[in-house]
Structures are given as C-alpha cells and as structure tokens.
Amino acid sequence: MALQILTANRLTDGVAVWYDVDGRWSESIAGAQIARTKEEADRLEAIGRKAFEDNLVLDVNLIDVEETEAGIRPLRLRERIRAEGPTIDYSVLA
Amino acid sequence: MTRIWNESGFQNDDPWVIETEETKAGSNQKPIVSLQSFIERAEAGETGLGVLIQPADDVRRVAPYLDRIALVALSFPAFNDGRAFSHASLLRERVGYAGEVRAVGDVLIDQIPLMLRVGITSFAVTNPVALKRLEEKRLPGIDVHYQPTARPAKKAEGYSWRRVS
C-alpha cells in the first residue's frame, strides 16, 4: 500500500493540519506520522474519527504520500497545494 | 426517546403512532397511516384519521376529506429535504386545513422556527439538543420576517411583504 498520513482542517480557524509523530495536529506536513501498514492506517483513521467527534477538526482524510529527500510529499496535486499554500503570490497587490 | 412539543409545551399524553409494518397502534393509541391508506379509510367513512405525508406525496389529495382528518403528519426524512415546507404551506393556504399539523422525522431546533411559520403546529422531537432547547424555551428564530407565510402574522411597518411574530 502507499504510505499514508492523516490530515484535516482545524475546527476553530479552518487551517489545514497534519497529525504528527508527537500526536499533535501540526500546521506543517513535515513531521506527519506515516502509516506504513494497514494496521497503522486503521489506527490513524480511528484517531481522526475521534478528533472529529471531539470537535477539534473536520474534513478528516488519510492521504497517500511518498518520502523524498525534501521530505513528505503528497501524491495528489491538491494535497501538495494544501501543504504548501496557494501557488500564486497573493501578497503582491497594490 | 421521542417527545411531542407544541407552543404550549411538551405534551405527555399524545396518542398518535405512525403505523409501519412493525408498529401498529395499540388500543389507546391512534394510527397515523399513509396517504393511500388514509384515502381508502376516508372513502370508507372513517373519521378522526391521522395521515402521514411523505415528501413525494401530493398533499392536495387530502382536500376532499378535510372533515375526516384529526392530524396531518409531514415527514422530514432528512432535515434538508425541504419539500414538507411546501406541503405545510399548501395544506394551510390551498387546501384550507385548520387542524393539527405535525413535523415528524429529522426535526432539529434550527428548523423549528421555520416550520412554525409555514403552519406546522406540533413536533415529534428526538434530537437531544432540540429537546433541551425546547425545555429552556430557547427557539433560535428571528422575530421579523420579510415574507408572508402560511401562518398569519402581523403586518410590519414599511412594505407590504413584511411581517412580525
């Protein structure tokens, strides 16, 4: 199976977060906890479900990733954009 | 558990039971039956009937039997299936039914003020938050309205379409 990590959006502010190796929802994908087996993926999924029920996060998903020299890289473009932010420079106005 | 609420509060002796394959009304209970079954019974001369209107039903079909109805129940299988709001409106405005209209199904607190405005008068409530809010008499409605609806309301100052509760 593909490597997977757990991602969601934080309830209070909607910010994209990833479940990290310390058991925290982090705003960076860098330290995300990787599931390498089905059991680990199921475990992450259960953690995600509980966090949703505890009203910490919403839109919880396991996503496929690969490990590269530069770090964890989601396989889907959509998730890469979620991890890196908009690909355009929105601060360049006026 | 399901409790019946109307604007006088929770009703503890409600006799109505929605009849299904498994559930039938007991001796002290009154059945709410499907539209088809209601029409058959009404045609047969029965009175004091309870009828359940499903979202896809044509509520106007009860019109010839108004004097046979004791309760119309409108089904909200999912709270976001809004067809029963139109059923309630037609029941009041077109059919001219003036008796009890009850919302059954996915009845949540945020929709109850809207349901009241279209002429629904009682509610079969299961959702715990809704039960709690109704006990506290805290309905989350807005008291000024931008449109006339089936439930008559006082005209508001300003334009002809405005109302107040």
Next chain:
Amino acid sequence: MYRYDEFDHAFVAGRVAQFRDQVERRLSGEISEDAFRPLRLMNGVYLQLHAYMLRIAIPYGTLNAKQMRMLAHIARKYDRGYGHFTTRQNIQFNWPKLEDTPAIMEELATVEMHAIQTSGNCIRNVTADHFAGAAADEAADPRPYAEILRQWSSVHPEFSFLPRKFKIAVTGAERDRAAIQVHDIGLHLRKNDKGELGFDVYVGGGQGRTPMVGKKIRDFLPEEDLLSYVTAIMRVYNLYGRRDNKYKARIKILVHETGVEKLSAEIEEEFRHLRDSELKLPEEDVARIRAFFAAPALPERPEGWANLAAWKKADPDFARWVDQNVKPHKHPDYGMVTISLKPIGGIPGDASHQQMDLIADLAEEYAFDELRISHEQNVILPHVALADLEAIYRALKPANLATANSDLITDIIACPGLDYCALANARSIPVAQEISKRFGSAERQAEIGELKIKISGCINACGHHHVGHIGLLGVEKKGAELYQITLGGSADNETSIGEIIGRGFEPEKVTDAVETVVNTYLGLRLSPQETFLEAYRRVGPQPFKDALYGATAEAA
C-alpha cells in the same frame, strides 16, 4: 441605493445573534458538523483547502464607500489583507477563522451588510446589470426589483431547503449585461407599448456540469405579479426538483426532464392561485423602493469635453484607458468607469485593502459615493464626470488599478481554482496570469479587440467558462492538470454555450494554444471590426480545430 430602516437592522441583528449561537454550539460540539454545515453555508461560510472562506453579499453588486472601507477593514483585521470579487458580484475572503465570523457579521451589520444566503440550497444574491441606473440603453433600473426579491427571499421558510442553490439575475436594458439566460430565473425588465413596466421571465438557465440556456416562459409579467410568480416557480421547484443526485438537482434539469411546456403550465397553475394573494406588489411600495435608486443629481460639467480631448492628446496611455474603460452614460457630460482588477500578470478579481480604500475615496470624491461590482470581477464607478476622469486615472495608476483592458483579452475572468478551492480539479489563476502576460502589450490587445476569456478550475463553472468567447475548463487527468478549450460561448442576448474543440492542453501548452486560436481568428476575420465572437459564429469551430489539432498544427 437602498438604505436600511429599523426593520432591516432588527433582522440583521437577529441573524447575527442566531449565527453566533450556532457557531458557539458548533465549537462546543452541541451541534454536529452535518447539522451545522447548511447553517454556516446559509451564512456564507465555506471550508476550503487551506482555511474557511467567507462570502459576503454585495446585493446586486451595489455598494458605497463606507461599505467598501469596511471590506478593507475586514481584510486587514480578520484576513490576510485582500479580498476576491466574484462572478456573482459578491466578495470572498480566504482566511477567516470560524470563531471570528460572528464578530465579522456584527461589524458588517454596522454598514448594512451581511453574508446571508450567499451559499446553501436557498435563493442566493440576486445579481443585476452592473451599469444599472447609468447606462444610456436602459429602459428602467432593475435594481429596485432586485432589492424587493432580496428582501422577500431572506430567510424564506418555505424555500430554505431547496434541492439545490438558486440564482436569479435581473436586467433592464435591451443589451443583457447580467447574463440572465444562464440563471435559474432570468428577468428582463422592460416597458410594453403602454409604457407599463413588466418582466420577460426566463427559467432553467445555468452552467456547471450540464450548461443550458434559459427558456422564456412568460412574456411580459406585470410588475405587480413579480413575487407571486417567483413564488410559483420556487414552489414547483421545491416540490419537484430532483433530490436524488446533486448534479441533477437544479431547476434546469427539471425544465429539461419535464419539458418546458408542461413545467410552465404547472407554474402558471400555481401562479393562478397566488396572483391575487398578499404577494401582490402595491405600486406605492415599488415606488418607495425605486426612490432609493434615483440617480444622483448630476451637475452639468460641459468643461469635461474640451479637457478630455486635450488630456487624451497629451497622454496616449490615458487616452487608451478612456477609450477602453469608460462607457457612455445617460448624461452626456458623464461616463461609466470600469476600474480593472486585472492588472497584466495579476490575479483576476483580487483587490488589496489599500486598493479598496483608494477606490472608496475616489467613489466619495468623484462618483457620488456609488460603486458596483460586475460579474466580470471588476469595480465600476457608474457616474463620473468626464471632467474628473484625468484625476481619477492619476489616482488609480500608481495603485495598479488603471489597466486599460475592459472587455479585452487580458480582462480575464477566473475562479479561485485549485490554489484555494476544495472543489477544484486544476488551478485557474496561474493560467490567467500566463495568458495575461502573453497578450499584455497594449498594441496586441488593441489588435485583437473584444475577446472574453473565462477560466474555471472545475466543472462547477464558477469562472463561467461555458459563456466565454474562449473558455478554459481545468480538469484532472492521471493526477495532472489539463485544460479543455471551448469556443464561441457568450452571455449576451444570444447566449450560447461554448463548444469543446478537442483534447485538452497541459498547463505549459495552454497559453500557446490560446495564442493559436487568437492568431487563427486574426487570420480569418473579415476586418478588424469583426470581433472574435462574430468571426467564430460565421466560420464555426473547424478552422480552429485545424489550427490546433489538424495537419497544419505543429506536432504536440
């Protein structure tokens, strides 16, 4: 413009309190996300890729300086310093916190603004011609009716849980600038032979997965029957619109599957019952609302003519801006100014808080405090004396707001796309930026003439690509972005859905493809006066297919 009375203030205050309570219940977990989602959507709060998104209503695209300054303030205080004006004349903020949204609503209420029903399966912002009240070709200003519909549709209990969203547009000129034929209900306000006001009613237009042009179901509905008739349409839709499939739930599908004759008969039957009900519009109510939209008293400013000629002669850039971005006004001393939010290489429709504040200042000083947002994602100053154009231009230029490209190829409409939107399959903004840069030179744009490019990042078509002269639809193929090109779409009186002309193009190839289309047009047009759309309608897709895919095309 419309001014709130006590009733309006009470309503919005009630709504803010209601929403605050709902947010608190959500944060405490008392209400589930499933139950909360439709409630937050009906208050304009979406969840997107990176954060929540808040869509604030700008009713029929009309606002004043105070309101624009509030939008700038919200951008600064609660967001990242900018906002995005949309194809439905609203504004979107991309980074609000859910816990801040009640406070935002409270601040909006102080300037008579809100985010009510900008999303959800309910009646959305009623849009109107952005030149309403100023255009020389207008029969009557449609905005009073947009305001009446806005009020009537606000928290309408019967129509808050429709099968799907519902969009209404109104126009009052012969030339439809509000795209009414691609709306669920399109209303064309006009006068009959007796000079009475009424509406031609179109139903079932829309874009998205199955684009359709609206069908006219009523010729000249009298003004007083507006609410009764719209109620009849809404009730029929609410009862019979499909609820089994999200992609078949709009009224256009109901029209298509039922047949326009049969559906129209059902609407007429329901209307028959409603016509003489309390929904009939009294003339004095219409007159009172219309009074809010009276044009400002416009002083004679004849000096503008001579001044303008001299300024144009002295400054070719200014001349270009006037010629392209200023359109004729009812009053000969005035013009309607388009402030382009499409700087070359920029993000279409975005404005910084500084730009918003500047625009507010200009509206107050030169434009009778009136602003519009067009569905083409630009800002309009509808009443500007020709004599003031130069001063406005000088103020706009350093703020990157004086791009002279209204209706030209770089006046691109683009949705936020995969850079922001959770529904998207591909990005739209970088594509728009590349195309804008490729065609950025003034000479090239002048050579090409009127050409409307519209880009959507997914089939939901928020970029209105179906009605672009050139439409681009971003799709995902094998994990990568691909752009389908459609040609010949238009949102004007002869509304047409663009035709797909062949297989899609990768991001790095799409700008070249667009250039091939443009060059093909330039090569076959009868004269520079024949626009791209006219040429396309004359020759059809084949020359463009050949150029892109045929034997004469370069190998991919």
